[in-house]
Amino acid sequence: MNNISLRNKKEKRFQLYGKTAVLVAISFLGILLFNIFSTGISAFKQTYVAVNLNIPLDVNKSEINPRAELNKSFLKMFPEIQSRTERRAALSLLSKGAKYEFEELLDENEGKSIEGYHWFLASADLDMYIKGTVKRQGDTAGRIDENQMKFVDQLESKNLIELQSNKYLLSSADSREPEMAGIKGAIIGSLYSILIAFLVSFPIAVMAAVYLEKIATKNKFSDLIETNINNLAAVPSIVFGLLGLAIFLNFFELPRSAPLVGGLTLALMTLPTIVIASRAAIKSVPPSIEEAAIGMGASKVQTIFGFTLPLAMPGILTGTIIGIAQAIGETAPLLMIGMVAFVVDVPGGPMDASTALPVQIYLWADSPERAFTERTSAAIMVLLAFLILLNLTAIYLRKKLEKKW
Amino acid sequence: MTEKLKVSIKNLDVHYGDKQALYNVNLNIMEKEVTSLIGPSGCGKSTLLKCINRMNDLVEICKIRGQILLDSQDINEASQDPVLLRMKVGMVFQKPNPFPKSIYDNVAFGPKLHGMTKSKEELDNVVIQSLSKSGLYEEVKDRLFEPGTSLSGGQQQRLCIARALSINPEILLMDEPCSALDPIATAKIEDLIAELKQQYTIVIVTHSMQQAARVSDRTAYMHMGELVETGLTKTIFSNPQHEKTQDYITGRIG
Numbered sequence: 233m234n235n236i237s238l239r240n241k242k243e244k245r246f247q248l249y250g251k252t253a254v255l256v257a258i259s260f261l262g263i264l265l266f267n268i269f270s271t272g273i274s275a276f277k278q279t280y281v282a283v284n285l286n287i288p289l290d291v292n293k294s295e296i297n298p299r300a301e302l303n304k305s306f307l308k309m310f311p312e313i314q315s316r317t318e319r320r321a322a323l324s325l326l327s328k329g330a331k332y333e334f335e336e337l338l339d340e341n342e343g344k345s346i347e348g349y350h351w352f353l354a355s356a357d358l359d360m361y362i363k364g365t366v367k368r369q370g371d372t373a374g375r376i377d378e379n380q381m382k383f384v385d386q387l388e389s390k391n392l393i394e395l396q397s398n399k400y401l402l403s404s405a406d407s408r409e410p411e412m413a414g415i416k417g418a419i420i421g422s423l424y425s426i427l428i429a430f431l432v433s434f435p436i437a438v439m440a441a442v443y444l445e446k447i448a449t450k451n452k453f454s455d456l457i458e459t460n461i462n463n464l465a466a467v468p469s470i471v472f473g474l475l476g477l478a479i480f481l482n483f484f485e486l487p488r489s490a491p492l493v494g495g496l497t498l499a500l501m502t503l504p505t506i507v508i509a510s511r512a513a514i515k516s517v518p519p520s521i522e523e524a525a526i527g528m529g530a531s532k533v534q535t536i537f538g539f540t541l542p543l544a545m546p547g548i549l550t551g552t553i554i555g556i557a558q559a560i561g562e563t564a565p566l567l568m569i570g571m572v573a574f575v576v577d578v579p580g581g582p583m584d585a586s587t588a589l590p591v592q593i594y595l596w597a598d599s600p601e602r603a604f605t606e607r608t609s610a611a612i613m614v615l616l617a618f619l620i621l622l623n624l625t626a627i628y629l630r631k632k633l634e635k636k637w
Numbered sequence: 638m639t640e641k642l643k644v645s646i647k648n649l650d651v652h653y654g655d656k657q658a659l660y661n662v663n664l665n666i667m668e669k670e671v672t673s674l675i676g677p678s679g680c681g682k683s684t685l686l687k688c689i690n691r692m693n694d695l696v697e698i699c700k701i702r703g704q705i706l707l708d709s710q711d712i713n714e715a716s717q718d719p720v721l722l723r724m725k726v727g728m729v730f731q732k733p734n735p736f737p738k739s740i741y742d743n744v745a746f747g748p749k750l751h752g753m754t755k756s757k758e759e760l761d762n763v764v765i766q767s768l769s770k771s772g773l774y775e776e777v778k779d780r781l782f783e784p785g786t787s788l789s790g791g792q793q794q795r796l797c798i799a800r801a802l803s804i805n806p807e808i809l810l811m812d813e814p815c816s817a818l819d820p821i822a823t824a825k826i827e828d829l830i831a832e833l834k835q836q837y838t839i840v841i842v843t844h845s846m847q848q849a850a851r852v853s854d855r856t857a858y859m860h861m862g863e864l865v866e867t868g869l870t871k872t873i874f875s876n877p878q879h880e881k882t883q884d885y886i887t888g889r890i891g
Contacts, residue, residue: 449697520734524797526695527730528747529723529804543737 268616272609278398278411279359280351281325281387284309285337289345293338299331302352309392310383321379325387327353329400329412351396356410356603358384362393365606374602401610405578406592410603413596415611417578421491421571421586422560422618428495428582429559433502434552438541440503441510441548446536465504472501473568481569489570489585497565502555509551513544546630553626557619563590589615643668643808643838644689649703651684653696658684662703662864664857666808671830671839673853673870675846677885680859682842686810689840690726691719707808724751727801731813733793735785735800740777743785743796744768747804763803771799772829791822798829802837809833811841815848827852846886850874858882 283306287296303323313319330352337350357375360366361384366374371381387393400407405417440461448454476497480486486493517540525535541548566572572591579586587595589611596608644666651659659681666672674682684693691712693699705712712722724747735743744764747753754760764781768774773795777788785796794814801809811830815823830839830852843849849856850870857867858879866879877883 518734520730520732521736523692523695523730524734524736524800525746527690527692527723527728528750528800529720530750531720534750539736 268609268612271606272613274363275606275610276398277395279354279362280394280396281354282349282392283352284349285346287346293342298335302331302334322383325355325358327355327411328409329353353411359411360603405576410601415592417575418587418589418592420579422588424491424582425494425498425588426560429498429502430556432499433506437503437506438510441507445511445514461504461507469501469562470564472497473565477568487583489573490583491586492582493569494566494571497569498559502559505555506552510548513547517543546633549629550626553622557622561590563594566591641668645706647704652700654698658862660862668838669834670854671834671852672855673849674842674857675849676859681862682859683812686812686842689810690723690728724804725806726808727806729797729801729811729814732817733790733797735793735796739782740785741781744799744803767799767803770802771795773799791818808838813842
């Protein structure tokens, strides 16, 4: 009797240990997600300042100097400005990018007059004050000094400062100005890299797995290959970066910083993961099905392509997507092949210089500008969204391709 | 009984690596008869069966010495293609193993694979005929496109028999085809075997001596990799020549 109660107690205690472990893990995950979301969510909004424009119909728009005209219109809203210092203080509230927005506005309204208030991008300093990232202390807030604060207060009292959705974040590439920096370049770079990594590694890995599992005769040599592949999966990713640097850049002289090279390097890194997963999946196909096919007179290759691979496909794809998801978050090998550059253009193809999402995160996290902090978190959110999407695809494919027998 | 020799196995030795599985087996299999292989577990019955359609080729460590003559042709000769051999020698396995495809596609697989039919109608005919031969057609004619695995165990086994028949083999090898089935399904398969022997030469491995007695014309008793005794089933069961055979069929060993 005593024995049983002891056993029950032990059982309960182990359950408690298990629950505690799960709870701790979940809370760590929760802290991480909360931290990233609470910092990053504000990057999806951006501060805009309204400027009262008055450009009559008869002015030739192409002769306007956009910067001077915008500055003039903005300063007109503060007639009390006298000194140069004040003027500079007021103008520093607008972003350097505002003039491009003004140019666009001029282009759109060719042959029309432009009147009334229009919204223009505010500087990162003002943005951080409006978002509350920097707190007001007396008449200053962060890098906004007393001179600037006068104008901020004036604009705010007239409701001429507003938070709008941040159209730069997802539609432009990196920039020196935090308010204009976006991750589109990095996303496209990542997509190219991943696509190339998949196209290269998937067929090679699956064929290698098929060969090792179904065709190769088992001997010392195949054992050696097997051991090596398993070890390769544990090699630090930076080593693959060095390999990519040596082979693709120095030997084949492919362009530096290009997603093509990034993709090939990531393919090298993903290869062993997919081979191992594919071999496990192929091994788990019931031999009775293959025997039946062979018994019907199918050849080895017909059996492999007709039955073994289709039945192993859910497992192969799951392994592949895990490998690709790992590759998408990989930074170190990309640093080695130069995808760590500051690139302001969205890459037009896999040969153009580009960064990748994790590298962009690394670059921004490293940046001294405080306004990049929230963008770093926002980029992490996008990266996580990508990974979740990939995992959902994996689950969907597995469910769809799985056949019962 | 035609008494025509179909398969002749001569001095067959089989090794799996260092382990010898068959010792100098000699056996004649007559056309359009049912030959059953009986014996205790691990005596080499299935190994012998798999040699007849070279399924042992799949086992890397398997080495075969001796001759297996099918219509006086050695099947292990280099000029013999295992694919053509397996078209002539069909196989039904211990556990029903339909493909993860529809009932129709299970049966249509062989004819398609070997390009035996030219049109869809011809293929349909082959499928229907094969299913009818295995006595399954009436039961599944309304659900030919459902998965083969949705059938019951006995039906699945008959589907596997239909699949084997679809390429019109001369010989049908059955490796304990009823061991995973209940008595009613077993009875159906046994009736089927009696019918099929009108057209096909059948070799069946079985653990059940009653089954061997019921379905087979000839019986071969194997023990520890050796063929101990072979002869007409009724002789073997009523008047075994060998002591070991006697012990086995009376239940003293096995």
